[in-house]
Structure formats: C-alpha cells, structure tokens
Amino acid sequence: MLHTESRAAGNKTDLSYAPVADAPSGGQAYAPSDAAGLPVAISLFADRGYLRSEMQADAQLAGFRVVQSEPVAASEGGTARPLGDIVLVDAPAADAPTLALIERLAERAVRSGARLIVSTTIGALEPVMVSSKAADPVLLVEPGRAERLVAFGETLSGLFERRVRDLSGEDRVAVMRLVERVTVLAQKLDGLVGEEDGAAGAFAFATGVASPGRSFIHEEGGTMRGKPARLPTPQRVRATIRKRQLRARFLDAELFADPAWDILLDLTAARAEGRRVSVTSLCIASGVPPTTALRWIGQMTRQGLLVREEDRVDRRRAFVALSETALDAMARYFEAVGDCDCAGI
Structure with missing residues (x-):
C-alpha cells in the first residue's frame, strides 16, 4: 500500500489505496483511503437538489x-x-450572501487543511474566484461530470503535496497537457455512455513575483534607451490572433x-493597447473550455x-497581466521573427 501525509499542517492523515475487496460498491478498484482504512472523506454543498445527487x-x-x-x-x-478532506461547493450565482458564504467556507477549508473545489458559471466566475482565493x-x-471527476483527482493529488512539489516546471506543463487530454477523452466517453450508465473519471496531478522590469517601446515610435525590447503593435498581434482563429x-x-x-498573445495585445484583461475575457480568448483555461492561467x-x-x-473583479519577464520574452x-507572415501562428 502507498502511504503519505496529507497537505494540512498538523493533520497527519495517512492516505493509502484500498485493494479492490475493500472498495465501495460501484467505486473504483483502488479507492483513496485514510489511516483508519476508510475512503477519503468529501463534503458536498449545493442548493440544487438534482445537482447534489449527481455530485x-x-x-x-x-x-x-x-x-x-x-x-x-x-x-x-x-x-x-x-x-471532509475534500470540499466541493456549487456557487452558480454571485449575490452578496452566496459570496459571503463562499469566503467563510474557504477560510474553514484553510483552517482544517481541506482541499476546496468550487463550481460556478462564467458570469459569476470572477467574484466567486475572489471570494474563495484564500x-x-x-x-x-x-x-460536466467528466470535468468534475478530473477535479476530484486534482484535489486528491494536492493531498500528496511533496510529490507535486518535486515536479519540475517542465514536468508540470507536461502534466497539464496530460490532464487536458484526459479531460477531453473523459468527456467523449461520458457522452458515449450517457448519464445513467456511469461517468468516466481519471486522477491526474495538476499543477510570482515578476522579475525586474525592462522598458518597452512600440514599433511605430519611441527612442532606444539601453536597447529595450520592442513591443509589437497591437494591430500586429491582433492580426496574428485572427490568423490563428481562421x-x-x-x-x-x-x-x-x-x-x-x-493567452500570451491576447495579453501581449492588451498590454500594447493599454487595456486590462479580466479572467473571464482571458478564458474566452484561450479558445478552450473555461475550466481548462483556468488550469493554464x-x-x-x-x-x-x-x-x-x-x-x-x-x-469582486480579477484581472490578469503578463509579468515583466513574459512581456520581455514576447517582445x-x-x-526575432521580424516581418515573417507566420509569426505567432
């Protein structure tokens, strides 16, 4: 059996995988278990009864x-x-009482060492994100059900904190791409088996301070001082984005x-335009489902x-921008690519 400590400071929950004979009926062949041999505990909160049953x-x-x-x-x-060790809460609305509840629940999760999953809607994303950030x-x-099952795996991996921490930056990107592929596969399988025949799930690991800044000038003007990186014009970046979308x-x-x-292209264009980008807008610009975009962000x-x-x-609003390091790299x-028509595609 595999044993490790939970992520919570002071909480010495021993996690192991129970063999198939000990797994709950209808559950996975190897179920995550605590020191007492019981499956890892999860708390579910949702106001919609049918969704609570599905969760x-x-x-x-x-x-x-x-x-x-x-x-x-x-x-x-x-x-x-x-x-429980994992908490899943559904918050489809961004009204003041709901946001206050989410904030208090996030604080409780921090104190208890629980891992938190929050499902919401695209319209409520930013205020819910801000309220639960602790x-x-x-x-x-x-x-969908497949995305929810993948999220269970992500939060479970958080209980194995040391293993996740040992991953290099390159490994984490590779894992992110694996999670993407698993999610797409699970969603397709979910559509094939239907709601009543079960859902496909997979557990996978999920995965600053900006460096000293440089000065930037746009291509159409400015003087070179200390050879700063030359920020592309917003028109040039937007043209690149349009070609990619085409x-x-x-x-x-x-x-x-x-x-x-x-994401990098959209934020580069926004910086050149002097415009701030919200999390919601960036999710849309990424060209992938919002949940996947949030993982990458x-x-x-x-x-x-x-x-x-x-x-x-x-x-209640949240913005995202390129760090000075990333902006320098994009500029x-x-x-480096100059006037090449394929730049950025």
Missing part, C-alpha cells in the same frame, strides 16, 4: 466517502459538522489547441509568466 454519485464513483451532502448554507461554521481552490465553470473554419480546432500561447501564474491584479474600484520573440 454525490460522482464522488462515490471516484471512491470517496461522502460525509455531507447539503445546501450551501449548511457549510456555515457555528453548528456545521467538520469538513483556499487556492480548483475552479470549475459549468462542469484555421478553425477549415480544420478541427482541437488539432491546434494551444491555450498557453493564445493558474499554472502560468505559478511559473511567473502571469500576474494577477486586483480591481481597486470593484473588489523579443516578435523582434
């Missing part, structure tokens, strides 16, 4: 022990029961999915390519 079925399919399956209000501290949650946007009119878009590059932020910015006027890339 519970998926959690049991993944081999978890459901210790709570209640409306979101039941997550409140006072009389609430202890949280727990560094896995965020899902209108997820391919989807003639060929399967999945052949060219490269969210990291699309998180990974690229951890690698120091992106930085998150707060909206000082509206605290120098466009300088």
Whole structure:
C-alpha cells in the first residue's frame, strides 16, 4: 500500500489505496483511503437538489466517502459538522450572501487543511474566484461530470503535496497537457455512455513575483534607451490572433489547441493597447473550455509568466497581466521573427 501525509499542517492523515475487496460498491478498484482504512472523506454543498445527487454519485464513483451532502448554507461554521478532506461547493450565482458564504467556507477549508473545489458559471466566475482565493481552490465553470471527476483527482493529488512539489516546471506543463487530454477523452466517453450508465473519471496531478522590469517601446515610435525590447503593435498581434482563429473554419480546432500561447498573445495585445484583461475575457480568448483555461492561467501564474491584479474600484473583479519577464520574452520573440507572415501562428 502507498502511504503519505496529507497537505494540512498538523493533520497527519495517512492516505493509502484500498485493494479492490475493500472498495465501495460501484467505486473504483483502488479507492483513496485514510489511516483508519476508510475512503477519503468529501463534503458536498449545493442548493440544487438534482445537482447534489449527481455530485454525490460522482464522488462515490471516484471512491470517496461522502460525509455531507447539503445546501450551501449548511457549510456555515457555528453548528456545521467538520469538513471532509475534500470540499466541493456549487456557487452558480454571485449575490452578496452566496459570496459571503463562499469566503467563510474557504477560510474553514484553510483552517482544517481541506482541499476546496468550487463550481460556478462564467458570469459569476470572477467574484466567486475572489471570494474563495484564500483556499487556492480548483475552479470549475459549468462542469460536466467528466470535468468534475478530473477535479476530484486534482484535489486528491494536492493531498500528496511533496510529490507535486518535486515536479519540475517542465514536468508540470507536461502534466497539464496530460490532464487536458484526459479531460477531453473523459468527456467523449461520458457522452458515449450517457448519464445513467456511469461517468468516466481519471486522477491526474495538476499543477510570482515578476522579475525586474525592462522598458518597452512600440514599433511605430519611441527612442532606444539601453536597447529595450520592442513591443509589437497591437494591430500586429491582433492580426496574428485572427490568423490563428481562421484555421478553425477549415480544420478541427482541437488539432491546434494551444491555450498557453493564445493567452500570451491576447495579453501581449492588451498590454500594447493599454487595456486590462479580466479572467473571464482571458478564458474566452484561450479558445478552450473555461475550466481548462483556468488550469493554464493558474499554472502560468505559478511559473511567473502571469500576474494577477486586483480591481481597486470593484473588489469582486480579477484581472490578469503578463509579468515583466513574459512581456520581455514576447517582445523579443516578435523582434526575432521580424516581418515573417507566420509569426505567432
């Protein structure tokens, strides 16, 4: 059996994998278990009854022990029961009471060492993200059952913190691409087997401070001082983006999915235009499902390519920008390719 400690400071939960004979009926052949031999506990909170039932079925399919399956209000501290090792909450709306509940639940998750998953809608994404940021949650946007199962695997991997920490930056990018492929495969299989025949799931590992800045000038003007990197004009970057998007009119878009590059291009154009980019807008620009885009944004932020910015006027909004390191790299890339028509494609 494989044993490791949980991620929570002071919480010595021993995780192991139970053999098939000990797995819950209908669960996976190897279920994640705690020191007592019980499946890892999960708490589920959703106001929509049908969704709560679906979440519970998926959690049991993944081999978890459901210790709570209640409306979101039941997550409140006072009389609430202890949280499971993993917490999944559905927050489709961004009204003040819901956001307050999410913020308190995130704080509870941090104190207990639980891993948090928050599912929401594209319209509520930014305020929900801001409210839950204390727990560094896995965020899902209108997820299908396959995406939810993959998220269970991501949060479970967080319980094996040392193993994740040992991954190099290159390994983490490779894992991100593996998660993408697993998600697509699971979604296709989910569509084939249908809602009543079960869902396909897979567990996979998921995965700064900007470096000293340089000065940037646009191609159409400016003086060279200390040979700063030359930032491309927004028209040039937008033309590149349009050419990339044009391919989807003639060929399967999945052949060219490269969210990291699309994110870098969109943020480069925005910087040249002097415009801020919201998380929601960046998810759309990435050309992949919002949940996948959020994974890439998180990974690229951890690698120091992106930085998150707060909206000082509206605290519920979240912006993303290139770090100075990434901006320098993009400017120098466009300088290196010169006038080549294929630049950036």
